[in-house]
Every structure is written in C-alpha cells, then in structure tokens.
Amino acid sequence: MNLFFKRHILQLFFILISLFSLPFIIKLSLSVQKYLSRASGTNANIYVNSKADKGILKTPWKAYAQGGEESGGMMLQSVLSEVSGLKPKLIRIDHIYDMYDVVTKDENSISMNFSKLDSFVEAIRSTGASPFFSISYMPTALSSGGDVTSQPLDWNDWETVVKETIEHYSGKSGMNLNNIYYEIWNEPDLFGNWKIGGDKDYRLLYHHSVNGASKALGTNQFFIGGPATTSPYSNWFNGLLQYVSDNNIRLDFLSWHRYSTDTQKYSDDIKILEASLDNFPGFKSIPLFITEWGIDSENNPYYDNKVSAAHTVSVIRTLLNKIDFAFSFELKDGPSPKGEKYWGRWGILTHEKTGVEKKPRYRAFELLNKMSGTQIGLMGEGTWVTGFAAKEGNTTRVILSNYDIDNVHTESTPIVVGNLDPGNYEIKTYRLDGNVNEIKQYVGANYFTNLILLPNEVVVLELTNLESVSVKPAELDIPSAIPSVNIDSTPLFSFGTEGSMEMEFKPVWESSDLKDKVLFQSSITHKTGNLLASFGFSRKKLGFGNSYIFGIFDGEKSNTINFGSDWIKIGQWQKFTFIWNSEGYQVKINDKITATKDIPLDLSDLKITFSPENISVKNMKITSGNEIIWEK
Numbered sequence: 001m002n003l004f005f006k007r008h009i010l011q012l013f014f015i016l017i018s019l020f021s022l023p024f025i026i027k028l029s030l031s032v033q034k035y036l037s038r039a040s041g042t043n044a045n046i047y048v049n050s051k052a053d054k055g056i057l058k059t060p061w062k063a064y065a066q067g068g069e070e071s072g073g074m075m076l077q078s079v080l081s082e083v084s085g086l087k088p089k090l091i092r093i094d095h096i097y098d099m100y101d102v103v104t105k106d107e108n109s110i111s112m113n114f115s116k117l118d119s120f121v122e123a124i125r126s127t128g129a130s131p132f133f134s135i136s137y138m139p140t141a142l143s144s145g146g147d148v149t150s151q152p153l154d155w156n157d158w159e160t161v162v163k164e165t166i167e168h169y170s171g172k173s174g175m176n177l178n179n180i181y182y183e184i185w186n187e188p189d190l191f192g193n194w195k196i197g198g199d200k201d202y203r204l205l206y207h208h209s210v211n212g213a214s215k216a217l218g219t220n221q222f223f224i225g226g227p228a229t230t231s232p233y234s235n236w237f238n239g240l241l242q243y244v245s246d247n248n249i250r251l252d253f254l255s256w257h258r259y260s261t262d263t264q265k266y267s268d269d270i271k272i273l274e275a276s277l278d279n280f281p282g283f284k285s286i287p288l289f290i291t292e293w294g295i296d297s298e299n300n301p302y303y304d305n306k307v308s309a310a311h312t313v314s315v316i317r318t319l320l321n322k323i324d325f326a327f328s329f330e331l332k333d334g335p336s337p338k339g340e341k342y343w344g345r346w347g348i349l350t351h352e353k354t355g356v357e358k359k360p361r362y363r364a365f366e367l368l369n370k371m372s373g374t375q376i377g378l379m380g381e382g383t384w385v386t387g388f389a390a391k392e393g394n395t396t397r398v399i400l401s402n403y404d405i406d407n408v409h410t411e412s413t414p415i416v417v418g419n420l421d422p423g424n425y426e427i428k429t430y431r432l433d434g435n436v437n438e439i440k441q442y443v444g445a446n447y448f449t450n451l452i453l454l455p456n457e458v459v460v461l462e463l464t465n466l467e468s469v470s471v472k473p474a475e476l477d478i479p480s481a482i483p484s485v486n487i488d489s490t491p492l493f494s495f496g497t498e499g500s501m502e503m504e505f506k507p508v509w510e511s512s513d514l515k516d517k518v519l520f521q522s523s524i525t526h527k528t529g530n531l532l533a534s535f536g537f538s539r540k541k542l543g544f545g546n547s548y549i550f551g552i553f554d555g556e557k558s559n560t561i562n563f564g565s566d567w568i569k570i571g572q573w574q575k576f577t578f579i580w581n582s583e584g585y586q587v588k589i590n591d592k593i594t595a596t597k598d599i600p601l602d603l604s605d606l607k608i609t610f611s612p613e614n615i616s617v618k619n620m621k622i623t624s625g626n627e628i629i630w631e632k
Contacts, residue, residue, distance in 0.1 A: 041382065041383025041384060042382045042383050043382045043383075043384075043385070043411055043413070044380055044381050044382035044384070044385035044386070044400075044411065044413050045380040045382075045413075045414055046378065046379070046380045046381070046385075046387070046398070046400065046413060046414065046415040046416070047378070047379045047380050047415075047416045047418060048376060048377065048378050048379075048389045048396070048398055048415070048416070048417045048418065049376060049377040049378075049379075049418055049419055050376055050389075050391055050396050050417060050418065050419045050420055051376070051419040052376050052377030052419075053374055053375075053376065054374070054375040054376060054377060055374065055375060056373075056374060056375070057371060057372060057373060057374060057375040057388075057390045058320065058321060058324075058375075059089075059368075059369075059371075059372070060316065060319055060320070060323055060324060060325050060326045061312075061316045061326060061328070061365060061368050062086070062087060062088055062089040062090070062325075062369075063088065063089060063090040063091070063092070063132070063289075063325040063326060063327040063328070064083075064086070064088050064090075064091050064092070064129075064327055064328050064329075064330070064331050064348075065091070065092040065093075065094075065291060065292050065327040065328065065329045065330050065331070066091060066092070066093055066330050066331045066332065067094070067095075067329065067330045067334070067346070068094060068095035068098075068099050069330075069332070069333070069334030069335075070334060070335070071095075071099040071100065071116075072099075072100070072116055072119075073100060073116040073117060073118070073119035073120040073123075074119065074120075074123075075120065075123075075332065076120070076123040076124065076127075076331065076332065077123055078332075078352035078356060079331065079332050079349050079352070079356055080123060080126055080127060082349055082356065082358060082362070083127045083129075083331055083349075084126070084127040084128060085366075086362075086365050086366070086369065087128060087369060088127055088128065088129040089129055089130070089325075090129055090130055090131075090132045090181070090325060090327070091124045091127070091129045091130075091131060091132060091331070092131075092132040092133075092134060092183075092291055092292075092327050093120060093124070093131060093132070093133065093134065094134035094136050094137075094186040095134075095136065095137065095186075096117055096133060096134065096135070096136065096165075097135075097136065097137060097138065097139045097148075097161070098136075098137045098138075098139065098140070098148040100114075100116040100117040100120070101113060101116055102114060102116075102117055102139070102165075103139035103141055103142065103161055104141055105139075105141040105142065105157070110141075110142075110157060110160055110161065110164075112161070112164050112165075112168070114168050118175075121169070121175070130177065130179065130180060131169070131177075131180065132180075132181045132183065132291070132327070133165070133169070133180065133181065133182050133183065134183045134185070134186045134228065134291070135162060135165070135182055135183060135184050135185065135209060136148075136185045136186040136191070137149055137185075137186070137191065137192075138150055138151070138152060138158075138192075139161065142154070142157045142158060142161070149191050149192030149193075150192070151200060151205070155204075155208045158205075158208055158209070158212065159208050159209075159211050159212035159215065160212065161212070162182075162208075162209050162212030162213055163212040163213065163215045163216050165182075166182060166212075166213050166216040166219060166222060167216045167217065167218070167219060170216070170219040170220050170221075170222040171216065171217075171218050171219050171220075172218045172219065172220060173218055176220065177220065178220045178221060179220070179221055179222065179223070180220075180222045180223070181222070181223045181224075181225070181252075181253065181289075182209075182213065182222060182223065182224045182225075183224075183225060183226055183228050183253075183255055183289075183291060184205065184206050184209045184224065184225070184226040184227065184228070185202070185205060185226060185227065185228055186228050187228060187229060187230050187257060188202045188205070188226075188227055188228065188229065189229050189230055189233070189236070190230050196235055196236055196239035196240065197239070202226075202227055202236070202240070203239065203240060203243045206226055206227070206240065206243075206244075206249070207243075207247070207249060209224070210224060210249050210250050213250070214250070223252035223253055223287075224250060224251075224252055225251055225252045225253035225254060225255060225287075225289075226240070226251075226254075226255060227240055227254075227255065227256075228255045228256065228257065228291055228292075229256050229257065230256075230257050230297075231256060231257065231258065231269070232256040232258075232269045232272045232273050234272055234275065234276055237254065237272075237273065237276040238276050238279065241276060241277075241279070241280045241283060242280075245280060245282065251283070251286070252286075252287070253286060253287040253288070253289055253324075254273065254283075254286055254287070254288055254289070255288075255289040255290070255291045256269065256273075256290060256291070257290065257291060257292040257293065258290055258292075258293045259292075259293065259294050259295070259296055259297035260295070261295055261296070261302075261311065261405050263311070263314045263315050263318050263403065264318075266290075266293075266315050266318050266319055267318050267319075267322075269290075270288075270319075270322045270323070273288060287324045288322075288323040288324055289323065289324055289325050289326075289327070290319070290323060290325070290326040290327065291327045292327055292329040293315070293326055293327065293328060293329060294308070294328065294329050294346055295307070295308045295311045299343065299344035299345055299346075300344050301344045302344075303344055303345060303346055303347070303359070303361065304342040304343075304344060304359060304360075305360060305456075306360045306432060306455075306456040306457070306458075307403075307405065307407060307456050308359075308360065308361045309359075309360035309361045309363060309364035309432055309456065309458055310364070310401045310402060310403040310404070310456035310457065310458055311403055311405075311456075312328065312361050312364045312365070312368075312401075313364050313367070313368060313387070313399060313401035313403070313458050314386055314401045314403035316368060317386045317387060317388055317401065318386075320375075320388060321375075328348065328361075328365070329346050330346045330347050330348075331347060331348060331349060332347045332348075332349045332350075332351060333345035333346070333347035333349065333350050333351045334347075334351065335351045335353050336351065336353075336354065339353070339354065340354065341354035341355060341357065347359070348361045348362040348365065349362060360432060363432050363433075363434070363458075364401075364432065364458050367399060367430060367432065367458055367459075367460050368399065370397055370399070370430065370460050370462070371388070371390045371397055371399055371460070372390060372392050373390045373391050373392025373393070373395075374390060374391050374392070375388065375389070375390050376389045376390060376391050376396070377389070378398065382411070384402050384403060384404050384409050384411060385400055385401070385402045385411055385413050385453060386400070386401060386403070387399045387400035387401060389417075394464055394465040394466075395462060395463065395464040395465075396417055396420070396462070396463045396464075397460055397461065397462045397463075398415065398417065398460065398461045399458070399459070399460045399461075400413065400415075400451070400453065400458070400459050400460075400461075401456075401457075401458045402453035402454070402455060402456060402457045402458075403456060404455045404456060406455075407455045407456060408455055409455050410452070410453065410454050410455060411452075411453050412450055412451075412452050412453075412549065413450065413451050413452075413453055414448070414449075414450050415448070415449050415450070415451060415461060416446055416447070416448050417446065417447040417461075417463060418445070418446045418447075419445065419446075420443055420444070420445055420446065420447060420463070420465070421465055422442075422443065422444045422445060423442070423443065423465045423466065423467055424440065424441070424442055424443075424465075424466045424467055425440065425441060425442070425443045425447070425463050425464060425465055425466060426438065426439075426440050426463075426464045426466055427439050427440070427441065427443075427447075427449075427461075427462070427463050427464075427518075428461075428462040428464075429451070429459060429460070429461055429462075429516060430459065430460040430462065431457070431458075431459055432457060432458045432459070437515045437516040438515070439515075439516070439517065439518055440466070441518060443463070443465075447463060449461070449518070449538065450538065450540065450549050451540070452540050452547070452549075497581065497582050497625075498580060498581035498582065498624075498625060499579075499580060499581075499622070499623050499624040499625060500577065500578065500579045500580070500621075500622070500623045501577070501578045501620075501621070501622045501623075502575065502576065502577040502578070502619075502620070502621050503575075503576055503617055503618070503619060503620040503621070504573050504574065504575050504576075504617070504618050504619045505519065505573070505574060505576055505615040505616065505617050505618075506571065506572060506573045506574070506615060506616040507519065507568060507569075507570045507571065507615050508571070508615060508616055509570065510570075511570050511571075514546065516538065516539060516540050517538060517539040518537075518538045519537045519538055519539065519548075519615050537549070537550045537576070539565070539568070546565045547564060547565065548564070548565065548567060548568055550578075550587050567589050568589070573618075574589060574590055575588070575589070575590050575591060576588075576589060577589075577591070584596060
C-alpha cells in the first residue's frame, strides 16, 4: 500500500469517526448548555395581585389513573378512604378486557361478564369520582394472534364488545352513568405497535370502535376519543384528525401520555397539539387530556420522595389553563416482588401488604386541593420556584414549588400579596411534611413575607381576612409598651431619600415555641396605591433550627439578611434600627450591625403601612432626613 493511499485511508477514518461522533457531541453540548442555564438560573420574587381576577380556577389535577397492577377488581378496596380524601373527579382504568375476565366467545356468540370490572367501577364511584375507561386490550377470545395487542379476527366482534360495554355503563338500563369517557386503547404505539397507516392502522381500530359505540342504544351522554399515545406525535394527531374529518367520524377528545423530569416537555407537548389543531379549525376547542403522566415511565426512587412531589406541582403550574385533565399515574403501588414498602413504584400510596402510606406526591395533591375559587395574578416566578394563586371569599392562597431534580437548590423567596382589604388576618403556612404554622395579625393593603424553600419543598400560603378593618391614625392611642401595634401612617407622613426607623421590641412567645413568627413587616406603596417595595423582619424555620430574616423586596430584586437565633433574646427588650439612603441600607440589632447592603433604596414620595406582631414595642421613632416625622 503506497503512502498516498494510506494517507487517504487515514483521512477517511477520521471523517467516519467525526460523523459517528457528531450526534453524541451535539447531545452532550445541549446537555451542558441546559445544565449551565439551570445552574445560573433566576430566583423568584413573587408578587400576587389579589384583585387581578383571571376567572374560575380550573383543577386539572383532580384526575388519576390506576394501572393493571392486580387483576380481579379489588385494587382500590384497601385505599378507598385515602383516595376519597383527594376528592377525585375522574379515575382512569385500563386492561379492562384482559384482567377482568369480561369477554368469552363460543362458536356462535360473544358473552360478556362485567362482575369483576363492576367491582372496580363501584370502588371508583364510592370515592366520588367517575370511571374513565381505556378500551383495552384485545380479548384473547377475539384476537387474531392469540395475544392482547393483536387485531381481532373479526372487526364485527370488536364492535359488539364496545357496544355492550357502553350500554352496560352508560345505558339507562345498565349502570345509568352520565358523561362517561371511553378512550380507545392504551399507548397503541407501544402496546401492539399500531401505526398511522400500514397493515396495523390505529385509525381502523378507532373507526370500528366508534361504529360499535354508535350502535349502543338507550344511553346517557358519553364521550369517545384517543389515541392515548406515549407522546403527542404530530403524525399521529394529524393523521387521526384528517381521517375523522374526511370520514365524518366522531372524536370527542384527544389524549396522550407524558413521562419526563423536564417540566418544559409538558409545555412543548401543548405546542405540538396546537400546531396540529391549527390545521383543523373544527377541533380547535376539543378537550385535551394527558391520561398518564409522571416523572418517569420506569420505576424510580423519585416516586418515593419529595422530588416527585415538587415535580407534580411544577407540572400542574405548567399545564394550568392549557388542558382539561392530567391523570397522575398511579394511585396505588402494586405489590413489591421483594416485599418492599418503597420500591420506586409509580403509586402515590404504598401497597397494603407492607402497610398503606401516603407518599410525598400524595401530600402534594392535598396541598393542590387547597387551591380553589378564582385564579388571581401571580408574577415573579424563577427557574426553580414556580406557582399560582387563587382567592375564595375572604381567603387568598398561594402555592409554590421549589422543583430541583438535582435536589440541591434552597431558596429564600420573598412574597408580596398586594391589593388586600386591610383587616385582621389569620395567616397559615402549610408544608409538604404536614407542618402548619399559624399567626394572626393586622395586615394593610399589602402583606410581605419571606419563605425558606428547601430543595423540592412545596408550600401553601393562606391569608384569611377575619374582618375588614379600617384603622384611622387619629383614633390610635399607642402606650409606651404594648403587646402589638397596628399603625396606618399613610395620611401622616411620607419618607424622603434617606432616613431611619428604630424601636425597642421584646419577643413575647415562649422559648419552646418553634413556629414561624413575624416580628415586623411593612409594605411600601406609592401615593397612587401601587406596590413598589416591602420590607420585613421575621423568624423562620430553616433546616433543623430557626433563623431571623430581614429583607427588602422592590418588585425586581430580593435582598435578604439572615442571622442566627442568638441575636434575638426572647422575653428581653432589644433595639432594632433600619437606616437607608440613596447608596444602600443597614440593619442593626442592639446597635450592632448585622449587615449592610449597597443597594440604593429611594423612598421619596412613598408612604408606608406597618404592623408589628408577636412583640411588645416602645420608643418608636421614624426620621426622614434630619426631621423626626413619627415618635411614640
């Protein structure tokens, strides 16, 4: 072999190596880019506008799926109380023909025995939910291949099975159920290798299923749809929509599945669907269902810890107002082959053989269920901390999730709830671990707090106005030392570009009381009433101990100072000082500087409402420039 030939062989070798390596390099670079983007993410600064009405809050999370973990119809009997507690609207079941002995056939006729499936359906109904049927899989008595994913030997037999199923559950002479959903097959692209086109065309399966449904007599209203694919593949949805449009075939809803740690994938799925529906304006408003979803389609330890709980709330936030229902998979674990209670199974409840336990994801749904009423405006979400807000009567609630798949990101999150009706409020904070912190205090037009969110923490902040109160400054008589002070100073003064506020305070709670405490909080508003900034001083649980937090929130930046519990002495008088000017601000406790922030804070032409809580106060003084504008 001459040198010229060797050189060309070597060049060809490197070209081939480069071509084969290119997809890996691209994938690696995208992964690195995503990691770096997340590593340099943005912290949240939450502002809730309690007067920004966005319409009735939809609750797409009140739908669940139960897989075919056990046959016989008794899967939910041991967890009916726990499932009922979630107030489900729909519960999906699949494997209805291959796990419940429904269909048999002799030489002349098909026989249907719904007794086992009825047991499961009655269990679902006892929880307050309606059944959602996945019409699957193929009864072996009808199968052309002897298995549950083959086509039937005779499509007429399949139509008969679908017809009798709908008459049994939706029929007025059957169970007489209203508004039942029938979804044709489960993951046809995976179970049976169905396709759009070819010898095993899903559209043929769907067509014959609708034919069977149309033959059902004496029924209440019901719905039929699909295709319940493992992802919203555009060729599937375009092909199905085109087929039903061309052939005038009924299609009442579209469905698909999604399992992913990446919450953006769920949003991307909606965009794929919207692109398909743009080509079929007659289906523009068709209901959209994700009939299975979770953090992983395989067993994963995340299902047993807080990661999947935070993921759940984060995904629901992503899907809110974009779909009708998202069916979380699944309600209860199947039994572990090794007798383990926790084995990364999909359930939000463990199996009764090892003792029924509520997993963190179950607790996440409990917190989601606190959200009801009217959705209201929420701004300032970050890379990790996201959420939404709602108002019902006199109660305003905010749910936040600090979802981090790496399980490392802790965030101190400032929250301002604005445009409130001033009054005495009961303020509760609900955590994923069941911990509830409660305080009562006067709140002006805006409420400020700062919540420490550990990795994959979920929290609900709830503010209930116990009575609308209008406190006029002229009516106030503040003694030299009082348990709490409510001051609405708006008509009396406004701050300049520099000033100070100082007071002596004494925490009055017991040393054994480890609950969160608000020592001081204020909302700084423009004279028009619009929120511009807030600052507050509170004690929060952080990890296994408590930390004191002082913070400034101006709608764009969050600047908080944390210091240990040894700074504050319970039951003793201490001095608190806050000094600001155009170059920054400073906080002192007992004349010792805790921290200085070089962040300009111009309070000129602003007015303030503040309300200490859980402390006695005396010798309060506020200055603007060199002028004392409040002293009591």
